[in-house]
Amino acid sequence: MAKYIVRRTLLAIPTLLTVLTLVFLLLRVAPGDPAVVILGQYASEETLQAFRERMGLNRPLWVQYLSFLGDLLRGDLGESLISGIPVAEQVRAALPFTLELTASGILLGTLLGVPLGVVTAIRRNSFLDYFGRTFSLAGLSVPAFFLGILLMYLLSIKLNLFPTLGAGNPGDLLDRFFHLILPGLALGLVMTAYVTRMTRSAMLNVLREDYIRTARAKGLREQVVLYRHALRSALIPIISIIGIYSVVLLGSSVMVEIVFSRPGLGKIMLTAMKQRDYAVLQSVMVIYAAFAVFINLLTDLLYGLVDPRIRYD
Amino acid sequence: MTEGLAKTTALPEWAAKERPRRRRWRTFLRNRTAVAGMVVALLVVWAALFAPWIAPYDPLAQNVFYRLTPPERAHPMGTDSYGRDVFSRLIWGARISLAVGVLSVAFGMIAGSLLGLLAAYRGRTVGALIMRGVDVLMSFPDEILGIMILAVLGAGLDRLIIAIGIVMTPRFARLSYGPALAIKEKEYVEAARAIGSSDWKILLRHILPNVAGEIVVMGSLWTATAIRVEANLNFLGLGVPPPIPTWGNMVQTGIDQLTYAPWLSLFPGLAIMITILAFNMLGDGLRDVIDPRLQE
Numbered sequence: 173m174a175k176y177i178v179r180r181t182l183l184a185i186p187t188l189l190t191v192l193t194l195v196f197l198l199l200r201v202a203p204g205d206p207a208v209v210i211l212g213q214y215a216s217e218e219t220l221q222a223f224r225e226r227m228g229l230n231r232p233l234w235v236q237y238l239s240f241l242g243d244l245l246r247g248d249l250g251e252s253l254i255s256g257i258p259v260a261e262q263v264r265a266a267l268p269f270t271l272e273l274t275a276s277g278i279l280l281g282t283l284l285g286v287p288l289g290v291v292t293a294i295r296r297n298s299f300l301d302y303f304g305r306t307f308s309l310a311g312l313s314v315p316a317f318f319l320g321i322l323l324m325y326l327l328s329i330k331l332n333l334f335p336t337l338g339a340g341n342p343g344d345l346l347d348r349f350f351h352l353i354l355p356g357l358a359l360g361l362v363m364t365a366y367v368t369r370m371t372r373s374a375m376l377n378v379l380r381e382d383y384i385r386t387a388r389a390k391g392l393r394e395q396v397v398l399y400r401h402a403l404r405s406a407l408i409p410i411i412s413i414i415g416i417y418s419v420v421l422l423g424s425s426v427m428v429e430i431v432f433s434r435p436g437l438g439k440i441m442l443t444a445m446k447q448r449d450y451a452v453l454q455s456v457m458v459i460y461a462a463f464a465v466f467i468n469l470l471t472d473l474l475y476g477l478v479d480p481r482i483r484y485d
Numbered sequence: 486m487t488e489g490l491a492k493t494t495a496l497p498e499w500a501a502k503e504r505p506r507r508r509r510w511r512t513f514l515r516n517r518t519a520v521a522g523m524v525v526a527l528l529v530v531w532a533a534l535f536a537p538w539i540a541p542y543d544p545l546a547q548n549v550f551y552r553l554t555p556p557e558r559a560h561p562m563g564t565d566s567y568g569r570d571v572f573s574r575l576i577w578g579a580r581i582s583l584a585v586g587v588l589s590v591a592f593g594m595i596a597g598s599l600l601g602l603l604a605a606y607r608g609r610t611v612g613a614l615i616m617r618g619v620d621v622l623m624s625f626p627d628e629i630l631g632i633m634i635l636a637v638l639g640a641g642l643d644r645l646i647i648a649i650g651i652v653m654t655p656r657f658a659r660l661s662y663g664p665a666l667a668i669k670e671k672e673y674v675e676a677a678r679a680i681g682s683s684d685w686k687i688l689l690r691h692i693l694p695n696v697a698g699e700i701v702v703m704g705s706l707w708t709a710t711a712i713r714v715e716a717n718l719n720f721l722g723l724g725v726p727p728p729i730p731t732w733g734n735m736v737q738t739g740i741d742q743l744t745y746a747p748w749l750s751l752f753p754g755l756a757i758m759i760t761i762l763a764f765n766m767l768g769d770g771l772r773d774v775i776d777p778r779l780q781e
Contacts, residue, residue, distance in 0.1 A: 190617070191624060191625075199637070309762065310758075312765055313709070313759075313765050315717060318716075318758060321736065321743065321750055321751075321754060324743065325751070329747075419624070419625075422626045423625075423629050424717075426628055426629070426717075427720055427721065430720075442721055445635075445636060445723060453636055457633055460625075460626070460629050464625060464626060
């Protein structure tokens with residue numbers, strides 16, 4: 173297992189590198205000279221030149237690329253083209269809010285979705301199954317940001333149960349938790365819908381297999397058949413679904429953060445986008461990309477844990 | 486005896502030709518969810534096509550005397566803070582969602598399938614490079630990739646379609662790659678190559694038709710995804726600039742007024758949800774028809 177972990181982790185490095193290169197190149201081909209965009213078209217040539225000099229924009233592309241990678245390795249994310257504040261500082265302040273939000277969403281989606289999917293597969297065509305399928309189809313169709321707005325309207329504006337905006341007082345854990353509930357639910361319930369549906373069909377596929385019939389035929393208790401034989405092999409597609417959806421959820425978290433005015437990465441990204449602050453935009457993109465690569469890596473490692481065949485490949 | 490039996494079971498030529506297609510159509514019609522999805526999707530298409538005739542008001546016309554009117558007979562979905570009729574804006578907004586949904590999926594379908602076919606057919610370096618690129622693009626969340634592309638392209642309807650089209654491309658590439666890889670080894674492809682058909686002719690005439698069904702079905706399902714991404718990007722204010730109404734930007738402007746004018750966000754949000762639901766239901770039904778094994 174240790175060998176598998178090391179090998180798979182090393183394999184993530186070229187992926188990460190390609191992703192970083194893509195981010196770097198994409199923002200370099202963006203139209204408009206960043207110096208002109210930031211300083212305005214009436215800035216004098218000397219000012220523009222000084223700005224380019226300071227930001228390293230007049231160096232050859234490959235030098236810029238290497239220094240971009242070098243800075244990243246040292247944890248230096250550059251500084252904002254507009255405010256001059258180091259990006260790493262902004263990111264460090266915002267990251268916990270995005271992390272707690274996405275983690276709670278993924279946790280909720282997994283803890284609700286997998287059992288619900290298993291139960292609806294076992295009690296196929298029952299009332300519960302019907303309810304579960306309707307719920308997941310509806311959940312698959314509502315964008316997380318709109319579910320957030322619905323929850324906000326019903327639970328905080330109408331019933332006044334939860335705070336509406338912000339992420340709470342950073343020092344006050346209880347306050348932070350209360351601020352996390354609605355956005356966490358918005359992301360988590362949509363994920364639940366997805367995971368329920370996929371778990372159900374993964375379970376149904378396995379329950380059709382011959383070895384399940386064999387297990388039943390030899391008189392094993394239904395519980396053993398379901399949980400030791402069926403669920404264990406359904407676990408592989410289920411883990412893959414959770415991995416894929418966690419990346420989708422990461423994308424949705426941007427909109428949910430905006431709905432609830434949470435001071436997370438999404439807000440930094442949107443502000444940078446509107447101000448055309450490519451330095452900040454690039455760093456935030458890099459963080460999101462690294463996040464996604466990390467989720468994929470974790471999924472693969474879990475595969476190895478559940479399925480011995482993958483480990484000894 | 487056997488001869489007689491064969492005679493009675495033989496169908497006239499027209500029936501034999503009609504049969505598979507009609508059977509599929511019947512399977513589809515029996516699926517009530519799918520039919521409901523199709524009806525709603527067609528309704529949205531109808532609203533988008535005939536928006537100028539259906540919408541009771543000009544979606545951009547402001548009226549200071551009717552600011553933030555709650556839903557009433559003259560304005561069934563109320564008015565916004567400029568006195569614009571929400572219902573009319575909603576109908577015009579359907580145009581954006583549908584145009585972006587359908588055109589970006591068409592973009593992704595064409596570009597993606599060609600890339601997938603090419604990767605499968607060429608194999609080796611070209612194939613590996615293409616599929617590696619596909620993996621990298623797929624590792625980004627849809628919205629983040631969309632934002633990144635919009636950062637390069639700038640805002641606007643055409644750019645939004647291209648951006649979401651690029652987001653959709655890798656899915657279609659991966660979808661067509663697998664089957665194309667298998668079909669490539671079939672005898673008739675080899676035969677076509679033996680008689681000297683060009684690569685493109687083999688790809689388009691012999692391989693594409695075999696994966697086309699699946700591509701079209703997933704296309705209808707992914708239209709739902711494309712509409713979701715469109716709503717998200719417009720919600721962030723990165724797509725079509727105001728004052729053009731989109732469901733996403735209508736929801737966005739309504740958030741600040743959720744306490745006293747909830748209709749501003751809720752109606753367009755419901756429109757997004759119902760449209761995505763309809764395409765999901767339709768796509769699911771079509772998939773069951775094409776591949777009955779996947780039926781749940």
